[in-house]
């Protein structure tokens with residue numbers, strides 16, 4: 001088996017973006033993926049770049065999310081130039097809506113700290129919102145519009161990153177399940193897989209919700225757990241919304257070709273990727289109460305995916321303190337698509353700077 005400088009375990013958006021960054025920095029990289037590229041959470045994601053829509057309180061990850069969002073124009077351009085893939089990047093803003101007095105208070109508080117942090121956030125009355133989005137129900141009493149939040153087509157982004165990595169010399173091995181990371185004398189020597197042994201100097205664990213057995217090598221307390229999200233998309237020939245609507249953790253996101261993505265449930269600790277009928281009923285009821293015209297739309301499809309939540313609630317993005325060549329990048333939970341450009345740059349720099357020839 002030929003040898004690699006760096007092996008990335010997991011071909012989701014996180015692993016593929018790191019591989020792209022490393023290949024561009026001149027390392028010989030392989031992505032090992034047990035199924036196909038972008039088959040995990042990165043396939044299920046709605047693709048919202050909701051920095052302001054997702055963060056209710058200020059924390060350090062918010063800063064990372066802002067930096068990452070700012071990288072998307074370049075990412076979209078680079079992937080298109082290197083691979084021809086269109087990641088569907090659009091900046092149409094996101095509305096955070098309120099349908100109760102309590103929620104109205106809440107969105108005003110959130111708006112206030114976000115404006116202090118230097119972001120744009122426009123408070124709209126129900127009438128003002130209706131001028132932009134006439135199909136929104138009168139149950140919506142107010143909204144804050146975040147003009148800088150955008151969205152992408154998540155599977156296209158993840159595949160685009162993998163193809164861009166390949167265009168810079170990375171090799172992709174699908175249907176290759178990593179069984180063990182082999183360490184000798186405190187150094188990474190390679191990985192054992194269903195397709196044989198792959199020698200390498202560095203390994204990065206980027207296996208999303210399935211990372212736990214490998215993370216334990218870092219620290220017994222480390223681990224990820226899945227938070228299942230079920231989603232439905234509808235189709236309509238009529239334009240029903242211009243920009244995504246957020247209500248707490250629920251959203252309706254207009255996508256290309258008349259699709260409306262409605263999501264998503266939050267079910268911790270389930271590795272089953274089935275879609276329950278009742279979850280879809282709940283999602284549709286909520287969606288119809290906010291945009292009644294969606295009742296005339298037709299069924300497109302349903303799906304589910306597993307968000308990788310970290311045990312400590314913060315993503316792991318680091319080098320092992322004693323094992324040379326071992327790295328981890330996972331646990332990006334609800335925002336892995338949004339965070340991926342920043343994570344890719346950060347991890348590629350970290351791995352290149354710690355590369356031992």
Ligand SMILES: Cc1cc2nc3c(=O)[nH]c(=O)nc-3n(C[C@H](O)[C@H](O)[C@H](O)COP(=O)(O)OP(=O)(O)OC[C@H]3O[C@@H](n4cnc5c(N)ncnc54)[C@H](O)[C@@H]3O)c2cc1C
Pocket residue numbers: 009010011012013014015032033034035036037038039040041042043044045046047048049050176177178179206207208209210228229230231263264304305306307308329330331332333334335336337338339
């Ligand atoms: C319903 C839903 C909606 C979402 N919406 C958004 C959104 O709008 N915006 C946003 O920013 N984020 C969103 N997310 C979150 C986002 O999808 C994730 O944070 C992100 O995709 C995680 O990427 P990842 O590469 O870490 O994991 P994954 O995409 O899950 O990739 C991990 C990969 O590792 C592979 N793997 C596992 N074990 C092995 C092994 N032993 N050997 C080899 N390969 C292995 C898996 O097959 C998988 O392909 C959403 C998630 C869900 C489920």
